[in-house]
Amino acid sequence: MSNQDTAYDHVKAQIKEATDLIHVEPIVQDMLQHPKRVIQVTFPVEMDDGTSKLFHGYRSQHLDALGPYKGGLRFHPEVDLDETKALSMWMSFKCALVQIPHGGGKGGVVCDPRELSDREVRRLSRAFMEAVQDVVGPNQDVMAPDVNTDPSIMGYMMDTYSKREANFVPGIITGKPPILGGSEGRSQATAQGAVYVIEYLLNDQEMKLDETTVAIQGFGNGGQIAARLLYDLGCKVIAVSDSKTALYDQNGLDIPKAQKAKEEGELASYGEADVLDQPDDLLYIKTDILIPAALEAAIHKENVTDVQAKMIVELANGPTTPEAEKILLERNQLVIPDILANSGGVIVSYLESVQNHMNYYWDEKEILQQLKDRILNGYKRVVDHAEQHKTSYRTAAMIAAIKRLNQAISARGWN
Numbered sequence: 191m192s193n194q195d196t197a198y199d200h201v202k203a204q205i206k207e208a209t210d211l212i213h214v215e216p217i218v219q220d221m222l223q224h225p226k227r228v229i230q231v232t233f234p235v236e237m238d239d240g241t242s243k244l245f246h247g248y249r250s251q252h253l254d255a256l257g258p259y260k261g262g263l264r265f266h267p268e269v270d271l272d273e274t275k276a277l278s279m280w281m282s283f284k285c286a287l288v289q290i291p292h293g294g295g296k297g298g299v300v301c302d303p304r305e306l307s308d309r310e311v312r313r314l315s316r317a318f319m320e321a322v323q324d325v326v327g328p329n330q331d332v333m334a335p336d337v338n339t340d341p342s343i344m345g346y347m348m349d350t351y352s353k354r355e356a357n358f359v360p361g362i363i364t365g366k367p368p369i370l371g372g373s374e375g376r377s378q379a380t381a382q383g384a385v386y387v388i389e390y391l392l393n394d395q396e397m398k399l400d401e402t403t404v405a406i407q408g409f410g411n412g413g414q415i416a417a418r419l420l421y422d423l424g425c426k427v428i429a430v431s432d433s434k435t436a437l438y439d440q441n442g443l444d445i446p447k448a449q450k451a452k453e454e455g456e457l458a459s460y461g462e463a464d465v466l467d468q469p470d471d472l473l474y475i476k477t478d479i480l481i482p483a484a485l486e487a488a489i490h491k492e493n494v495t496d497v498q499a500k501m502i503v504e505l506a507n508g509p510t511t512p513e514a515e516k517i518l519l520e521r522n523q524l525v526i527p528d529i530l531a532n533s534g535g536v537i538v539s540y541l542e543s544v545q546n547h548m549n550y551y552w553d554e555k556e557i558l559q560q561l562k563d564r565i566l567n568g569y570k571r572v573v574d575h576a577e578q579h580k581t582s583y584r585t586a587a588m589i590a591a592i593k594r595l596n597q598a599i600s601a602r603g604w605n
């Protein structure tokens with residue numbers, strides 16, 4: 191594979207790695223490799239200056255054997271068709287691995303939200319929902335937050351869809367504000383799930399939380415909350431970064447202070463820590479755990495030999511390319527795959543859908559307990575499959591997921 195490979199190439203390589211170890215009929219392999227439906231839309235949005243601008247968006251619906259499509263929506267300048275397809279495929283494997291009754295979906299709009307006002311983002315969110323409203327639905331395809339999208343955007347989209355249905359339809363989307371039927375615990379769910387996984391992992395490795403160092407790339411919903419939860423548990427979070435700045439302090443950063451600096455505008459205004467030359471330099475720090483929590487392919491063939499972390503916990507989707515992973519594994523650097531490590535988000539999104547369908551809501555304690563139980567089961571499933579098939583945690587996770595998808599495909603008579 192070359193550096194021109196896309197995330198779509200990477201997920202296909204991961205599927206192959208798994209299906210080389212278990213028997214899967216060619217027709218099923220084909221279904222795994224190709225999304226069932228991909229929607230490409232354009233839609234105009236009125237800008238604050240009165241002009242209109244045309245935006246491009248996508249929704250990829252990979253495989254709905256286990257239930258309605260489920261997955262986030264990304265607002266980012268680099269969104270494209272192949273990336274969206276790959277992200278929808280990882281969603282299918284993630285849902286299957288942690289045994290929730292959903293298929294894989296993902297969407298994106300090509301835009302830079304930093305160049306848009308709040309009102310423009312609101313109009314864009316409503317316009318995207320209008321553009322895809324015929325192919326989504328509470329029992330068809332349920333969107334959720336991803337990079338640069340948040341509860342308020344989910345709220346606008348739910349409102350747009352509800353208006354068209356002339357009905358209150360909270361189950362159209364998850365990650366909403368709790369006042370609109372959002373679940374308690376969804377905002378921290380992705381990070382919290384990863385932190386539960388880290389606790390099990392450290393226990394298995396006979397390591398102590400308060401003796402563990404962590405570096406985190408990405409300081410948004412996933413990365414920032416993971417940093418805070420780990421800091422509160424006593425871990426030494428020695429480095430964090432966003433797209434502009436990487437902060438480093440071997441003695442451990444004051445994460446509440448870093449959060450304050452970020453909230454006020456610039457991680458760099460933290461002071462009292464080294465600012466690394468490039469944000470990516472965070473990846474090369476000597477640390478027990480590295481958590482990539484930004485975008486795909488952060489760790490690739492060209493930089494992997496500089497990655498020193500003992501363990502990589504993939505909070506982002508697809509942050510390690512297959513070629514890079516091979517090198518990490520050869521050097522005994524453990525990789526906890528994205529479809530397990532970041533599954534907390536979709537687990538709680540599923541619980542949000544359940545609550546919307548019931549019109550009855552659980553408290554945060556109940557949600558976090560269910561999240562913990564479900565992700566622990568996912569973790570054990572991965573460890574068991576790794577032992578059984580003598581393979582990496584990634585391939586083990588893919589095997590567990592593919593076995594379940596295969597069962598559902600057969601039960602539906604699609605093969």
Ligand SMILES: NC(=O)C1=CN([C@@H]2O[C@H](COP(=O)(O)OP(=O)(O)OC[C@H]3O[C@@H](n4cnc5c(N)ncnc54)[C@H](OP(=O)(O)O)[C@@H]3O)[C@@H](O)[C@H]2O)C=CC1
Nearest residue numbers: 336337338380408409410411412432433484506507532535
């Ligand atoms: N939100 C969710 O529930 C889930 C998210 N994920 C995955 O987690 C990852 C992050 O998503 P999320 O936290 O929601 O997104 P956010 O938009 O909340 O945050 C993304 C963060 O990554 C930073 N970033 C972007 N590019 C770089 C870079 N090159 N180097 C360092 N930091 C960078 C951004 O910087 P800046 O602040 O400067 O923009 C921002 O801090 C994605 O891969 C997403 O698919 C997975 C499961 C669920």
Ligand SMILES: O=C(O)CCC(=O)C(=O)O
Nearest residue numbers: 261262334336535536539
């Ligand atoms: O919450 C969801 O439905 C999906 C979250 C997501 O996009 C992901 O897990 O990558």
